[in-house]
Amino acid sequence: MSGRKDKQPLLPFSVDHQVETFFDDYLIHYVQNVTRRLHRPEKFPEPVIKKDRPWEKIPYFGCSNWNTIYDPSEARFKCWYEDYDMSVWWAEKFFDTCQMFATSKDGLHWEKPDLDVNRIEGRQTNIVLGRDSYGSVHSATIFLDPMETDSSKRFKTIYRRHRRGERKKDARFGSEIITTDMATSPEGIHWTPVKENPLQIENIGGDVLIANRDLLTGKIIFMGRPSNAATWSPHHPEDKFFFPPYDPNEPFGFLNKRNVWRSESLDAVNWSPATQSFRPDKHDNLDDGHYGLVHFRLGKLYVGILNIVHAVDNTMDLELVCSRDDGCTWQRPFRSIPYVPRGRPGEWDCYFRTCCSPPADVGKQTYVFFGGGSCHHDWWMYNDMGPDVPEKNDWGLVNFGLGLATFRRHGYVSLDAGVCDGILATKPFKRDGEKLVINAACEKDGYVAVEVQDMYGRPWPGFTRKDCNVFTGDEIDHVVTWQGKNNLAETSKYIKLAFYMKNASLYTLRLDKE
16 A cells, blocks of 8 residues: 555535636546637727816726726626826826726716715816825725625725825835725715724735635635835846846746735735735746736636736736636636737727726626726836836827727637537536536537536436437527436436537536526
8 A cells, every 4th residue: 555544535526506617627527629719808999988077187097097896786887997197296206196986887888977075176076085185095906895794885995095295305206105095885986994094914015906805715815016026136227117127047036027916804904914826937028027916706716817017018918817726826728818909009909908807797798897008008107217208298198098898708718619529528526506507609500418427427317418408509598408307416416527519619517406
């Protein structure tokens, strides 16, 4: 005999009412004539939100500068976006920013309501937080908390609060008093800072803040920039550019690039010390940094949209990633494939692509909102740093907006069979449901048939491929039947599934209760 005596046997995982996806090979035993395909959402050609109010200075749809949420209680989308007045920074070294509010019934047509929260020169505006005696509110992350029992605290925001402080002669980035604060709101318009402010999140610093409640674990997961995100090389003088030297062969693991750290909390007040979650590796380009990471649960899988900054061009792109350990470590199955690609030269979003909020599932569609721009990421911001790009001398050229792209619900990735018959066989799993529901689409002459097997791959009587009522349509919630019946309780508690496909795409599966 060999091996440890206390080693536990490998047990099958369970499949239940939560969707199972095919980002990775977790569910797969084997495939034949089947390929994995990434589905990028279809982008609407024009921005859905852009500057169009006299009190707006520079609406900035950068990474960690806007949020979109679908509020089911009101059946509408809500957006918070940050407005910059860089003239104040240039004159006083004070970051003058605030959070503005917009709302939409369909995600495409938006309204900016006139509110009494913050008046400018006596008139109502859509400002809901900041640019008043409270100070500036920068890089706010906003999320709807389904686990909150107090209805006045349904919405939570964590942000960087900037207040004026004593001017310092050596203040390269100003002389502000900056803290990480939190506020709560019943509807996202009227906000109340919490008494526990300022928050303390060990190892987190800078202005990239992205948080979300994970309903599977009950924890709020925070992804942010580490306190030592970048350090200037001691061997070279400071050159007044944004990104420091990078040594790809640095022997001690120090990373002088943008990277993502993770913290967690149950109450949004007490946080664990942050640890590194995502960092560029040797396969990334020399100037690529991981600027920020949107994270959300899709079934049991953790999915992320990674914001990647390209330092040399000062542009940004998105990449779809996934995690099987609650966002502690990540897989990159679609490395270097831009998710929601930037526009062509001259289009409104040709330089810039960001994502700050999880996609929203509404009806039969998934809505992906993204930030875009026809100017550089941030070279235009500072008069004493960065190259002399045209938009630095003419802020009228600084154009950012919020874009929208949509696709079929949960249709991120599919396993596809073409003109040749294909087979997907799952690993054995524990059956925690009685009804097999698939999200699938068939082309002309396409089909999907399913066979239930025991753990050894033997067809279960009455649930064989021959017994299956073959699916030839296009549905996001199709209940599979065998001779008209769908109750898998007639089979075993531990089963495998074999999908026989042709000219078809399988996006997800789940097992519902009867």
